[in-house]
Amino acid sequence: MINLDALDKKILLSLINNSRAPISVISKETHLSREIVSYRMSKLEEEGLITGYIARINQPIFCTGVALVHFKLMRFSSQRFNEIVNYIQKHPSINWCIETCGTADLILTIMYDAPKDLGQTLIELSNFIGHNLKEHRISLYIDEYKFDRSGLITEKSLSYSKHKTVTFDQSVKLSLDAIDLKILSALTSNSRTKNVDLAKSLHITEDVVRLRIRNLEKKQVITGYTISVDINKLGYEVYQMSVQIEQMTNAIINKIKYYVQTNPYVVYCSRSSGKYNIVMDINAKNRMHFNNILLEIRAALPEIIDYEFQLELKTHKEIFVPDERIKVRSNSN
Numbered sequence: 001m002i003n004l005d006a007l008d009k010k011i012l013l014s015l016i017n018n019s020r021a022p023i024s025v026i027s028k029e030t031h032l033s034r035e036i037v038s039y040r041m042s043k044l045e046e047e048g049l050i051t052g053y054i055a056r057i058n059q060p061i062f063c064t065g066v067a068l069v070h071f072k073l074m075r076f077s078s079q080r081f082n083e084i085v086n087y088i089q090k091h092p093s094i095n096w097c098i099e100t101c102g103t104a105d106l107i108l109t110i111m112y113d114a115p116k117d118l119g120q121t122l123i124e125l126s127n128f129i130g131h132n133l134k135e136h137r138i139s140l141y142i143d144e145y146k147f148d149r150s151g152l153i154t155e156k157s158l159s160y161s162k163h164k165t166v167t168f169d170q171s172v173k174l175s176l177d178a179i180d181l182k183i184l185s186a187l188t189s190n191s192r193t194k195n196v197d198l199a200k201s202l203h204i205t206e207d208v209v210r211l212r213i214r215n216l217e218k219k220q221v222i223t224g225y226t227i228s229v230d231i232n233k234l235g236y237e238v239y240q241m242s243v244q245i246e247q248m249t250n251a252i253i254n255k256i257k258y259y260v261q262t263n264p265y266v267v268y269c270s271r272s273s274g275k276y277n278i279v280m281d282i283n284a285k286n287r288m289h290f291n292n293i294l295l296e297i298r299a300a301l302p303e304i305i306d307y308e309f310q311l312e313l314k315t316h317k318e319i320f321v322p323d324e325r326i327k328v329r330s331n332s333n
Helices: 006-017 023-030 034-046 078-090 115-132 150-154 178-189 195-202 206-218 250-262 287-300 323-332
Strands: 050-057 065-073 094-101 106-112 133-147 222-229 237-245 266-272 278-284 304-318
Touching: 006 023, 006 034, 006 050, 006 150, 006 222, 023 034, 034 050, 050 178, 050 304, 065 115, 078 094, 078 106, 078 115, 078 304, 094 237, 106 115, 115 133, 133 250, 150 266, 178 195, 178 206, 178 222, 178 323, 195 206, 206 222, 237 287, 250 266, 250 287, 278 287, 287 304
Parallel strands: none
Antiparallel strands: 050 222, 065 106, 065 133, 094 106, 094 304, 133 266, 237 278, 237 304, 266 278
16 A cells, blocks of 8 residues: 555546646646656656556447456466466457456456457457366446546545446447547557657647547547556555346436445446346445445445455456557558
């Protein structure tokens, strides 16, 4: 755990909300000098708290659906486990993977264009894992209700917006040329890449780069910019909770959306298919804090009839759209 002071928290909150903001803007927001902002950002990177600067890409533009998969492994060594993780990190259809302690060893998400594509990715994973695979469970994301870590910094109730929902049931048809896709690829890898560097690598002017990015934001291809962080170094334990709701009526869905969006410790929530129809990522300071959050959830949502949770040990991959998937789209244009 890293001890953060009030100045660090101000900078982190600014970067969570917009990781592409220039130092001058962050300086103005935090009322700190540019030198202090630069120094503290570098320090947070060196300490491993900030692990990346990423663009929020509208996923339905690059896939038809997203599947959540729990893998239970058996008879594996640390070397074999690392081989499996390395394979997952390089896979072009996997955008997120965590190592967990509980009924699953690895949990990941697969982006797919058609059921056969999802099936093919599962075959590839099963074949690679081989005899180390005990079982797996799959569910399909339907809607995403929240992805916001700002509450971990403020520890205050967040605002509610009914317009935050992302729907995965159909892809968004949008024409993007090679330059757009190269810009997306660069900002996905590092959202703080400067316009001058993008212009140089793409052999275009800075004005064109600026216009292109503004257009991608206007079309909601890029929905924002944020950072990936090592949550444990913020002093939190991470739990992924799968919840079974008896009847998913519109009234219950709205109640779930309101609860998760306003709760600062629920950083992610999606509706999914399968036995468990709600997935949440909950960050707690310790087991007692998690138990209190769990009791609060059960009181706020009495419609819950079953649940399970995993303790997250490590994040091995976190990106909105894999760079390889963007490049495939570029090659097909």
